[in-house]
Amino acid sequence: MKSPRRKLGLSDLELSPVGLGCWQFSKGSNTIGKYWDTVEDNEMQEIVKKSLEGGINWFDTAEIYGKGASERGLAFALDNLEVTFDEAKIATKWWPALRKASNILHSIEARKDALNQRPIELYQIHQPFSFSSIDKQMEAMSKLMRDGHIKNIGISNFSEKAMRKAHASLQNYGSPLISNQMKYSLLDRRIESNGFLKTAKELDIAVIAYSPLEQGLLTGKFHDNPEIIKGSSGPRKWMNKFKENGLQKTAPLIKVLQKYAEKYGVSVSQVVLNWMIYYHGENMFVIPGASKVKQAEDNAGAMSFKLSEEELEDISEASWRVQLY
Template identity: 55%
Template sequence: MIGSATIPLRRLGKSDIHISALGLGTWQFSKGNGMVGRYWPVLEKQEIQEIVNISLDGGINWFDTAEVYGKGKSEEGLADALNSVGEKADDALIATKWWPVMRTAKSIPKTIDERLDALKGRTIDLYMVHQPYSFSSVRAEMDEMARLLKDGKVRTVGVSNFNEEKMREAHQVLANHGYPLVSNQVKYSLVDRRIEKDGTLDAAKELGITLIAYSPLEQGLLTGKFHKNPDLIKKMSGPRKHFSTFKPATLERTKPLIDLLDRLADEYNVTTSQIALNWLIHFHEDTVVAIPGATKKHHAEENIGTLTFKLSQEHLDEIDMVSRDVSIK
């Protein structure tokens, strides 16, 4: 068991790996490197260690990173943090991703040792194709991923940002090699439910593929703090302040949802963000898990608090109804 908390685990796709309903997203560990690394403030080594340690103690047993997050700096920072806590992290699971843009599938086997080096020799439990855009076909990419599985370089394979058609194709190619496609990492939240309309969610349920929701709090919109104090938007670091997510029209449109989340937070004696995340990991039973990030200790504490309760079916349905009225059409 990881940490001191006993949290029910879920099967990752049709693999033999079991994960907590929340993982920790570690894009913010990028150390300001690369284009995407500048999105977040730079976290010091001690801050990263504290966030990882709190997550482990709270029952989170897996961590999501990627090659493109700071050009490997996120992977390195995560590995250092896990290694620093000793035996507690022996069973910690790592998901990382190959960056396909401007590359061919031949890059997959050529760069896998770089990923393992960045992770300081820790196991890659889930290896994903980060985007559907490359110079190679889905078939070619999955053929190379199957070779990594056969060679024992990675334990399982997934994809990210794949639509229903491409996800089904990836699933079939891997199945022809005798392996399951275990996951698809997609954008999903109470204000962005497009995977429910485009067939991705239904196909995942049909095929037994776990959906990993990123941006589950919409960059902080679903915490409710920007609705209560819009001046906070001006103080945000990075480019987020300019996103349509934080425009006055969006705040106004989503206010009925925030009001409901606030009311339920009071009723359950939790936070608004914990209600939003709890809905996400329970409304579709075990199909959807989520990877909120954390740039401060209290963010990590909020994340793990989400795992300590479950919304009633009545409240899950009530949130569903209000969310549909305010989510992206």
Template identity: 55%
Template sequence: MEDKVELRKLGNSDLLLSPLGLGCWQFSNGSGAVGKFWSVLDKETVGEIVKISLEGGINWFDTAEVYGGGESEKALDAALGQAGTLADDAYIATKWWPLLRTAGSIGGTINERISCLGGRRIDLHQVHQPFSFSSVASEMHAMAKLVEQGKIGHVGVSNFSAGKMREADRVLREHGLRLASNQVKYNLLDRRIENNGILGTAKELGVAIIAYSPLEQGILSGKFHRNPSLVQAIKGPRRWMGGFKADGLKRTLPLIERLEQLAAAYEASPTQIALNWLIHAHGDTVFAIPGATKPHHAQENVRAMTFALTADELSELGQLAATVSKQR
């Protein structure tokens, strides 16, 4: 299946990545406030998820310092090690956590990030969110220094507004660099970046969008619509999201039904159709990082990269999703 996956350039960088990466938040080992969002996964399961992802053509993995305070990074390193030569060409993206810190922490914590990743190269280092004690400019100067030192390959941001993204790219240009990506929430049911300037600015600057929560925490899989009792089994705070409530599921059912129809036509699943829309609706601009807590989730992810919806289907899904979203 791997030869069917067409790699694309990540924004202004020279990284050639699969349209889907694997989001690794769920590898947090239940550690810390952020890590408790997911149940603990055993090492064998993590290893199998990473192996299936690599075999299916996914060649990059997105983790972060705040995912279990380094636990996700360590789990990813161990799983890549288990995968052997299969992981030789794998790329790693991680993130610095800025809250209650200054830009000096970027350089001060980079060796810890590298250590948690077993000495592996950080191909993309991202500022996890825009709130810190330092300016965007200070953070970008610190990131550029790490590129110059050879400790990271490229610079990205996450949850940055259009204005802050533009400022980050401007400062990086002073160092002969460019902003590679902005990681934001984006999916068929959450289209805010289309209206707040983020997507338009990304296209203008040549910055990639990395979409997290690409399935709206699993709602776009359709399984909760077909079996609402599954909502009660959800662990952690996501079960209280409005989309999981009875009226939320009812509102989005027309979109799910269309995803199911297209899934039947493509011998795919609603999950794969939703992911395929994300990675094709805006040319090569949008990448996505679905997670996986079970091996079969990883298998679903990779299958989403082996076909392409038509232009008419992409447009139709976008319009239908916009309609159900307006009914809130």
């Protein structure tokens, strides 16, 4: 099955429904970067290579991921692999904390340098807490687009109300808002019940779902062997969802996922990602991370089959019974 492509929102940007989230490329730099174990350059390059070979054609990174370390590492890997600009699309994000909208304009050259002048296909406001208004932020983003620094504009973690404001503001400046990146998974379906997803579809704004595997919980590996959480990186070992009671609560969903994984000869994580990219149609994209080559291959393999409508609904029903949020 050929890897699918779909347009991101109202743009002409054609992306694979599964991209690669690159937070784990932070090299352990700054507080955000220390969340994951360090991925060495050779491993990073192999992860990027396997992602591309599997049909993934875009990578999501951010300024805050190791103070640009993720951007630099991604660009280094792509350059070493001699990947063309057309073969690999890059999305990155501006960090708004303690900043005004004017910084969007002042810091763009640093982002371009970190990416070794690879085109920024999608530039996103990472969080909705800048000192400046949404309108001022969108005005700055629109100027970047008009001046040719970026090709498309997105946001991240903006609520339904804030998304509407950003969309309306950009319309005034003649630029479309094409995406909003939000946490979404089979265990966290709040965007379906709070009006967010409905509004995104109404406005033709693509949803980019991060943490689709709930930091590995939805792979089933912690259910099969609860002891491995003790050796995992980051704060997961202290989260309730990884403790015995949390694992027991979500076990019924894992059993359903395992059933379909066995049927299709794929992994549980591939069933999860397949559900994510097909259950809501063309405006849903996912960006699982990968700190190991096998995980990159797994991510890409999620596009190699398609669950039936009945199977998608069966998983959905099992999911609603074990929500964590």
